[in-house]
Amino acid sequence: MPASDPPTPPAAPRTPLWQSIAATLGAEIAAGHYRPGDKLPTEAELSRRFGVNRHTVRRALADLADRGQVLPRRGAGVFVRHRPTEYPLGRRVRFHRAVEASGRLPGRRILRLETRPATAEEARHLALPPDEPVLVCEGLSLVGAVPIAHFHSLFPATRLPGIGAALAEVASITEALRRAGVADYTRRQTRLSAEPADATLALHLGLREGDPVLKSEGLNCDPQGRPVEFGTTRFAGDRVAITVGSDPEDGNAGEDADHAMKNKEKRHADDTSPG
Numbered sequence: 206m207p208a209s210d211p212p213t214p215p216a217a218p219r220t221p222l223w224q225s226i227a228a229t230l231g232a233e234i235a236a237g238h239y240r241p242g243d244k245l246p247t248e249a250e251l252s253r254r255f256g257v258n259r260h261t262v263r264r265a266l267a268d269l270a271d272r273g274q275v276l277p278r279r280g281a282g283v284f285v286r287h288r289p290t291e292y293p294l295g296r297r298v299r300f301h302r303a304v305e306a307s308g309r310l311p312g313r314r315i316l317r318l319e320t321r322p323a324t325a326e327e328a329r330h331l332a333l334p335p336d337e338p339v340l341v342c343e344g345l346s347l348v349g350a351v352p353i354a355h356f357h358s359l360f361p362a363t364r365l366p367g368i369g370a371a372l373a374e375v376a377s378i379t380e381a382l383r384r385a386g387v388a389d390y391t392r393r394q395t396r397l398s399a400e401p402a403d404a405t406l407a408l409h410l411g412l413r414e415g416d417p418v419l420k421s422e423g424l425n426c427d428p429q430g431r432p433v434e435f436g437t438t439r440f441a442g443d444r445v446a447i448t449v450g451s452d453p454e455d456g457n458a459g460e461d462a463d464h465a466m467k468n469k470e471k472r473h474a475d476d477t478s479p480g
Contacts, residue, residue, distance in 0.1 A: 312347035
């Protein structure tokens with residue numbers, strides 16, 4: 206009998222077009238062709254580029270969104286997601302240290318630096334007499350060239366001579382406080398809440414008005430328990446991942462500050478008590 210031909214192997218399954226498009230766009234994002242915050246071409250433009258209909262492109266973009274690479278915004282388009290910056294929130298909050306630990310470059314852009322009398326609420330937070338001067342520092346916290354937060358910090362101007370010049374010279378608030386005589390400080394309290402971005406904040410952070418932001422209000426104190434900074438920071442919701450916890454590597458420094466403040470309050474009570 207004549208030898209029969211060997212069986213033909215089954216054809217390899219074809220990759221669906223939408224998967225191929227998603228893989229191509231995903232590789233371009235990974236290679237930096239599209240950077241975080243960039244808007245991708247429109248569905249019509251991608252349809253022409255790949256020679257497919259919009260439904261196929263839409264499915265590819267949905268796959269990228271499911272994998273967390275892009276963020277569709279109704280009426281605005283599809284944008285490359287920012288990889289969230291890990292930001293631990295404990296007794297020792299150090300923006301520069303946290304960003305550097307994630308392998309990125311921290312930065313800061315000052316928008317306003319001025320001295321004025323404290324409001325009643327500001328004086329209460331900073332344990333100051335009414336109308337005592339405070340230094341106002343407003344600006345943007347950056348990761349690379351991307352703004353991830355808007356901050357508004359208040360410093361007791363008389364208690365910290367030279368803080369204004371230090372803030373104008375260095376990018377780190379920790380270093381500025383050190384130059385003003387505060388070698389160490391800890392977070393005494395933090396209040397977190399969520400709110401929509403207003404028009405001004407959206408412009409600063411490259412968001413749409415109404416996009417969610419995380420608001421953090423914090424009070425920092427020196428080792429003697431004296432307030433050295435009261436600040437409000439608003440983070441772009443899709444650009445940070447905040448972890449709230451203790452700082453075991455710092456030992457009991459935070460408790461020491463609390464203890465010092467309680468002792469100060471007790472001494473004040475003893476001094477003002479009758480008899």
